[in-house]
Amino acid sequence: MKKWTWIWVLLLFCQCGKSSRILHQIQASFPEKISLTVYNPLDQARVDAPVIFELGKLKTKCPKFNEKAFVVFADGKEIPSQKIDRNGDGSPDAILAITDFKSKESKQLTLYFSETGEMPREYPKRTQAEISHKVGGEFRNHKYYGGQFQNVQFLRVPKEHTDHSEFIRYEGPGWESDKIGYRLYLDWRNAIDIFGKRLPDLVLHHVGLDGFESYHHMADWGMDILKVGEALGIGALGFWDGTKVHRVSKTDSVTCAILASGPLFSKIRLHYHGWAIPSEKIHVTSDLSIWAGSRMTHHEIQVSKDISTLCTGIVKHDSAKVFYSENPRGEWAYLALYGKQSLAGDQLGMAIVYPLKHFVKLAQDSVNYVVVLKSLGGYLDYYFLSAWEQEPGGIRTEKAFLKYVENVVNCLDTPLWIAY
Known part of the structure; x- marks a missing residue:
């Protein structure tokens, strides 16, 4: 049992090290960040829940936010995101991210970004x-x-x-x-x-x-x-x-x-x-x-x-x-x-x-x-x-x-x- 415990600890350490390296690489390209708390008030889980960040509110919180170069992280991992145009005027007005929530769960989502440039991310296409x-x-x-x-x-x-x-x-x-x-x-x-x-x-x-x-x-x-x-x-x-x-x-x-x-x-x-x-x-x-x-x-x-x-x-x-x-x-x-x-x-x-x-x-x-x-x-x-x-x-x-x-x-x- 002690042997298997040490193997599990070693695997966890390796995984944490890998996640840490990925995060450092992200921060090198996207050095700025905004952290936001998202809360599920329901007494039921939400799977593939759409989280919509309004660009106007993001830029009020952080005027230098650049919607052309960003990634979204939750639970220490990058999650898929997409700029969206909700009113159809031709300009993006929100950022959509998809993630899961447990019942009554509060989760911190972090948007890492670069103040300048364009760095689009690619994600598996689901629509x-x-x-x-x-x-x-x-x-x-x-x-x-x-x-x-x-x-x-x-x-x-x-x-x-x-x-x-x-x-x-x-x-x-x-x-x-x-x-x-x-x-x-x-x-x-x-x-x-x-x-x-x-x-x-x-x-x-x-x-x-x-x-x-x-x-x-x-x-x-x-x-x-x-x-x-x-x-x-x-x-x-x-x-x-x-x-x-x-x-x-x-x-x-x-x-x-x-x-x-x-x-x-x-x-x-x-x-x-x-x-x-x-x-x-x-x-x-x-x-x-x-x-x-x-x-x-x-x-x-x-x-x-x-x-x-x-x-x-x-x-x-x-x-x-x-x-x-x-x-x-x-x-x-x-x-x-x-x-x-x-x-x-x-x-x-x-x-x-x-x-x-x-x-x-x-x-x-x-x-x-x-x-x-x-x-x-x-x-x-x-x-x-x-x-x-x-x-x-x-x-x-x-x-x-x-x-x-x-x-x-x-x-x-x-x-x-x-x-x-």
């Missing part, structure tokens, strides 16, 4: 966003012939484009984490679909290269797992007229931009100019973002005038059970479905998590379970999520799914505390 359309061919009668797919950062949707035009790869923009993938039909349907993943690898850049049909069949990476039909799918924007949902179908023009496709965070922006809702037209900006280790998409919406009957929802399937928040105690609530509702014939959970300040009522029509929401100051946001049982280490029971959704609500109600 991506993309849009890819054909070039080199031509439209004939709303169908695109010839050409090859090319990824772009921006697309103004051609007037000739409609559903099944075979112009846009998998019919619209896609975004994914290491847990799940989503796509939006960038045509009159404007619904959101789910790519179930059997691998943590990023896969969207391989999907749909061989046509529209392939991803409806099981592959090594997974498949399209949601039958959307005439519904919103999951989390798409709509208008509630009192009896049914109107999707974002009739518009003057639509554009799509990839605002971020980074290792930890990816974001898509859609502009709908002249969306025709009953009695008027409005302009809409829709931002869809995802971060590493998360099944959730954050949907942020700006409208040209406040509307009290906007909505989102989840497609109805007879095989799924419906759940709602019962007597929510905080600022967030949920609508959830769970059951054998995937196109693979197995268990799929879906949920909308919405802020009560925007909530109007729950409703339904023939194809959707609906959350009616109102914008405030021209703004509205909510989250949507899905959990497929074939995801590696995935959620496989109704009880586990509902616990997961409740944990998501708890995390939104009780965010991390950052002491600047």
Whole structure:
């Protein structure tokens, strides 16, 4: 026993020595530092928790902080980080870091930086966003012939484009984490679909290269797992007229931009100019973002005038059970479905998590379970999520799914505390 104790001590000493050398190397390149305390007030652990440092507050604390040359350390180790642009104005306004927290844990995060220069760091890529359309061919009668797919950062949707035009790869923009993938039909349907993943690898850049049909069949990476039909799918924007949902179908023009496709965070922006809702037209900006280790998409919406009957929802399937928040105690609530509702014939959970300040009522029509929401100051946001049982280490029971959704609500109600 004494022999094994000495071996353990020696290994620990070697590991500590290695960590110390790495830290000294970091400090040589990034000699300045800011240390901040981050506290998890919840009585539950957080895995892959997003920690967002506002650049304005960092520079108030330390005016010489340089967001072009920094690294983030926690527990004596470098953790992945990424500059992000939350408002989409083209300039970074925050730093996102991803780390784990135990229940009630307080953790010191240190940002080492150099006052001058640019020293970007590279981390394993755990998210991506993309849009890819054909070039080199031509439209004939709303169908695109010839050409090859090319990824772009921006697309103004051609007037000739409609559903099944075979112009846009998998019919619209896609975004994914290491847990799940989503796509939006960038045509009159404007619904959101789910790519179930059997691998943590990023896969969207391989999907749909061989046509529209392939991803409806099981592959090594997974498949399209949601039958959307005439519904919103999951989390798409709509208008509630009192009896049914109107999707974002009739518009003057639509554009799509990839605002971020980074290792930890990816974001898509859609502009709908002249969306025709009953009695008027409005302009809409829709931002869809995802971060590493998360099944959730954050949907942020700006409208040209406040509307009290906007909505989102989840497609109805007879095989799924419906759940709602019962007597929510905080600022967030949920609508959830769970059951054998995937196109693979197995268990799929879906949920909308919405802020009560925007909530109007729950409703339904023939194809959707609906959350009616109102914008405030021209703004509205909510989250949507899905959990497929074939995801590696995935959620496989109704009880586990509902616990997961409740944990998501708890995390939104009780965010991390950052002491600047």
